[in-house]
Amino acid sequence: MPNTLDVSLNQTLYFVRDFDPIQISGTNLGYGLDTSDNLTMIIPNTLFEFTPSNQSGTTTISFSKSKGYNKQITWMTDATFFDDYYSYGEFVFGIGILTLSGDFNLPESYYNVTFGANSPCVDIVITSSYLECKVLNHTATWSSPALVTVNSPLKSLLGVINLYVTSSVDSSPDLTTNGGDINLFGNYGVPKPGVKVSINQSPCTVKGYNGTWILCNVNGKLDPGPCRINVTINGFKYSTNKLRVVNATDPPNLCGSLPYCSGNGSCINGACECFTGYAGDLCNDLLQSNITIQPNPTSPGSTILSNSSSFNFNIASIQELDASRTVINELVTSGWQFNTSINGSLTTYRYELNVNITTANASRNDSLLVVVLLESSTEERTVPFAGQTYKYPPNSLKMTIEVLGWAYASTLNTLRVVMMTDSSGVQIDHCGQTQQAGYITDNDSDFRYLKVVKDGVVFFGRFLPFAMADGRPSSSLNEVINVTSTLSFIGLNLPQCRRCIIDPDFSVLIDSQKGGSCGVQTEKVWLIATIASIGGAVLIAAVVIIVLLVKRNKKNKEMKVAMSSKLQEMN
Structure with missing residues (x-):
């Protein structure tokens, strides 16, 4: 007589912890007299226990082999x-x-x-x-x-x-007093309708938009100087005042007088791009190829040797600044892992910070990754950075600093990378005069050029106002933090970013200094110089420091020289 008993299960999909038994409930399940080997009766007809042999799977179990009471079940291990x-x-x-x-x-x-x-x-x-x-x-x-x-x-x-x-407006290549079409690059998330933009309370009509770019149009003129940009998307508003409107009538002011770039380069976008063999802000110095680079095996820095002269630099710390630019968190960068790799003419020195043994706030930044690359090539290279292209001469030293995953205390806070070098010893200029620490300043704290004299050697630095913030070009602020009798500090300020990258480089030059500037005619004096071409900022410091501060968006102004630095020492 065929079996007509209705055998049913309350469920056929089960979740388990590791290899725990599965309790199977239902009706008319029998008395466990003729079941599968791994099936045990708990309560007659209503509850059985199945022991799986795998963490997940599908199988057919039998409550009575002889009568064919079979059911298929599936189980999964919940290892969440x-x-x-x-x-x-x-x-x-x-x-x-x-x-x-x-x-x-x-x-x-x-x-x-x-x-x-x-x-x-x-x-x-x-x-x-x-x-x-x-x-x-x-x-x-x-x-x-x-x-x-x-x-x-x-x-x-x-x-x-x-x-x-990470809502942000990071940069704009055409934010000028002319108004008109303006490109704003930043982080705008998933595209949504109804995007609104204003610049200094002037409406900027949106013409195009995606996750990293907004094109809008201002119908009229804009006032030069710092500006307030408001972006509203999806009902949420972001506001920033870190960008500024430049005067569209300002001529290029970073290429010197005619002939621009000393005749040894081209004036492109208001700055000199030097011909092969030349470097410096005005391309008036010759490259020196007879140098030796000695990387520091314990921390990301190097000694650059040329004849009897040397130059040293290193990273001091990473600081978190609040809206008032007060340091509220500082990670002293000590304890690095170091290795070297060679690929053809390119030698790379890689440093990775061991956050677990740093001396400040290590527990808060255990997920932080800081990597520094020092690269040197015997051949000339062209490398893109922050939406622009830079040329690196042979035997230059290119540094890339990446900070990933900083745990900010506030949405208003920003980062600053601090670098240092020694500044001890009496400094003598090419006229035989003892030099004091001095700065060429105006009302802006930002600068693009830095000149250092140490032990008869002139070090020259060029600071570009760009960095990379979460994969997007961003403006950066370069500043002198402090100069003491033994150490000097310069900081690169970044917007809030999860992944922040700066990209400096160093080359050795021959700097021709003529005696006419001393008031008497003398023979030409040759000094070895080091140039730092920096995509963010880097420290190049000594007792003699001349910071050439460039006010980006105004006409050339008369600068005042503040001698004998009165900066207080860092705590």
């Missing part, structure tokens, strides 16, 4: 693990992307993620090591910890993650 320490959220104009570190072995549909009290995190994407999801229409700040809840079939995991609000 959420590591909030290495997780973070990035918010741009109200839309946040959460990146949660851990172990997520189940398909996306079995996870539910909540941000804060009750904001769902949708569009979940999973790999074995992280879960990524999107939070919509949420104003994220650093004012309170960000709670995240991850629910899986068997687990409910809570964590507190760091937030990064």
